[in-house]
Amino acid sequence: MSDATPWLSYDGEGEEDEQRDGRPGGEDRDQAHGEDRVPTGMNGPDDTSGPGGTGGPGDGDDRGDDGGGGQEAPSSPGPGRPPRVPLPRASVEDSGLPLPAAPEPALPQPLRLEHPVLKSLLGAWALAACSAEETAAVEEHLGDCGACADEARRLREAVGLLQRPESLDLDPGLRTRVLDGCLTRRPPGIPVPRWAQSYDAETARLDALLQDFGDAEWHAPVRLRWFRGQEATSRRTTVAGVIAHLLAVAGLVALALGLDDPLDAAGTRDAGEADRGADRSRAADCPPGTPAHRTEAFWAASRFPPTRSVRGPWRDQTHALVRTVSFTGGEGHGAMPVSYGGFELPLRDALLDRAFECWVHAEDIAEAVDYPYAPPAPRHLHDMIDLAARMLPKTLAARRRAGLATPSHHTRHLVSAGRPGRSLRLEIEGSGGGQWLIPLDSPGAVGSADHEVAHVALDDVEFCRLAAGHVSPEEAAAGQLGDREAIRDVLFAAASLSRM
């Protein structure tokens, strides 16, 4: 335990003691007295060098002698010898740390300050943050007062320990490697289901991106883009607004699992007189219970646009979701339906969908603040593409019903469920890729290589951008072979998988 002991004392417990120690009763009065004589508005020279170099005050081996003189200091506390401060255990010279350079000695008249004032100035002095007059007064005093000289040296050494925090971005892949390594060494009693792992990984990645954001980043404008019907559409918000959007939509999954709905916490039910009528009417335009409706309602519920304070609730929600699905069921539980307003997804797909959206919006955010952001790990990327491929037949059918896709005039009869039908081969290249046969004429039909009428090839990330509505079907870089109408319909259907 001995090695841990010094760490224990760093959690700020020392502050109160120091406060009592540093400011005994009566000192305030002295200090105020001294303060009167400090000329105001005389800041130190704008000197970029630090205080006291190696030859600076409080340094050197003759401290013992100096200390003797210090006992005559007029304001020594109490009768007799003031307690000697023990010498620092290690000097900065021993540690090899760079020492701040000596300050330019200013030559004004030294101030006459009382001992408690001089002592209180030691920190500022060590940081070269006093006026020239105060610096001179402190340095003169250090020649006379051993206790202050000891402390001065110790504080000046401490200045050498101040370092810019290393803001190294952690390699996002490290998380997976560390967790996998742990789980191999000790298999988990309660594992995270495989289908929830991409959500766990993507939310962690986004949270790490948000880590060092200041207010400027949180309020940076972001344009949410998606594809509706035949054309791209968008909605303006901020980085914080995007996180609020993720929070509101993942509330659908939370509701299905019996967890708290963030919309309740936001008070959307009685989002009274807030002057954000525009958002409210937008919410009214969306079918209730859909991601868009929930998002608009969540934004409208607050009088002010979202701020960085949305990060905590969002992160707590992601942790609660991962934890709950780990407990409530394991792999078999993934079939539980989650309502998205107009349609339902099984829980396992809903979480994959959330993981996908989390990545897509993390990219939006990264772009808005000019950070790099990598695609998900290959196996997660593959699962996301697989989800999109599985959703394509139903989407195609819905678009056909809405008159947005070519009617199936090629087939005079409907393909019955479970039978092979006309198919498009979707070939996705890249580490997350694979091949999918998309049945074209009925969601119930089975994709069949024997009935292949078209072949489309896309890069994995390009396909995801298409499915996110970030690339238009006309512009997607896709290799195409075969039935042009089928290809067009599938690419448009992929784009219309996107939503707010």
Place this chain on the structure above:
Amino acid sequence: MAKKDAPPRWDRKMQQRLARGEAAALGELYDRFASLVHGLAHRVLGDERAADGITREVFAHLWEHPDAYDPRQGPLRTWVAALTHRLAVQRLRATETAALAESGRGSAEATEELERRVRHASVAARADYIVQAMPAPLRAALELAYFQRRDYRQTAADLGVTEDEARRRLRLGLQLLSTAHDVAAPGAPPGYGGAA
């Protein structure tokens, strides 16, 4: 920003969840402490891959031995920092010793040089941790006075406190920081069993 003032309840629950073998808890643990662990290890070892290795070891140790941490002994953050520190210093000493042996420079002088470097790295890592763990008002004052080169009157104005208070914070912050030099037994190889 990590939540610095999370209640000890979080520490207790985390320990119980790890003991139960909850993989989701391991993920949350990583998300909270990975940058602390990696940052300290990097400060000691000065090498990205070595810091990755220490990060793996620290989380594996806690995952495999969740009972090694006793919430009554103090915050988990402190415990994790101490464990990281010990493992990183151990690694530094091992690699440096191996390098010495290889180069055939086993002299007392070389060994002393090695100890000096270990001590230096150790103090630098402690200092980082102290700055992170000190009360935010002290950290803010040091940040202004040192990195932004504000004098203490400007610091006081920036922080909206009296000049007395600004001086007090600067002095107290440096006093806390100076304890980075207070290593219980410098040079003694810390045992694995100790805090862990």
